[in-house]
Amino acid sequence: MTASVRSDSIHSDRLTQPVGATAHHDLLAQLADIDSDSALGEARQTREAATVHAQGSYDAIFAVTGDSQFALNQRFQLAQQVASWHGDNQLATHYADRLRPLPQAEDNVKLQAALTHAERLSFKPASATGAHLQALLATGWSHDDVVTLSQLVAFVSFQTRLLRGLRLLNGQPTENDSEANVPAGVWRTEGKTESGRPAPQAFTQEELKWEPWIPAKTLAEFDEPQQATLARFGHTESDYFRLLGRNLPVLEQRTLTDKGIFYTSGGLPRKERELAATVASKVNGCVYCASVHARKAAQLSKQPDAVQRLLDITPGSVLSTGQESRWQAEIDFSAALSATPPSASAVHIQRLRDIGLSELELLDLAQSTAFFAWANRLMLTLGEPFEG
Known part of the structure; x- marks a missing residue:
């Protein structure tokens, strides 16, 4: 069964404390040297749920549970490499420090397959195919561990971008700064999915569906509490x-x-958070995510033509072309933050401050963009969209 999904939306107001997290542990604040009494620290307190559950995601990803064969030393080794590929040496050092007291991971075919998968997710997620996942499975990765591996790589991609945004807002030095405009990326245009369904060949505001390349669990495979968790977030179908x-x-x-x-x-108007999601999806070549969030941005802004102008930008062209000044500045920043490695600079932040964005609005823009470094990499590498 296939289902149409909002690429990463939820519909519950319930918040829960992260498993294994403490209220005082905040890795992002530590690595970006954020004073809780600063304007940025106060903005992050206003966005407490995002702050708490980003840490909760970290805790969950680096917890080996059940019958997983994805060992903790492998997880930290892969995270270190992904952080390095994304140009965040401080985050890479953090993972190296977590790895150091653990036994060395065996350098075997299975680990090399994971590194190949991680490199593809990092640099060219739109090039992924179902055959790539089958190659992972052939080296001994289980379906469950393939999902955890993909989550880890996508999460570290999110971390590196959010850390860069936080450091820029905090006046901290960053590497790979560039004022050059980051262009639209490439996307798949085969016209058919691997199962033979009609596939979109261009970015669109139309509603699309999505099908996985490895099997989703059936609802019956989840126990009653797990089913309740899925239902709470509208994920059951x-x-x-x-x-x-x-x-x-x-x-x-x-x-x-x-x-x-x-x-x-x-903070930042919802329409502009959706715009940031669309920009990241254009850089990464994620037609599905872009369709969902462009449609929402168009509805909320009542500017469908401006949103379509963004969707129509061809690979290699400047994403902010033809937009009004506020959207130009936001698009240029989001695109630069979405690059691999990210290249957003203090110049981008100053442009946004000059047009009146507050600290909370800037935080919202950075977080909305960074989240789609995560979302796109899952959508692009675990399955594909189709029309219908």
């Missing part, structure tokens, strides 16, 4: 979320992070 439910603690924390970023009052 979605192939995508039942696939991510192969690691339900990560899915739960990730969903609550999403809610804390996109479904909060004040």
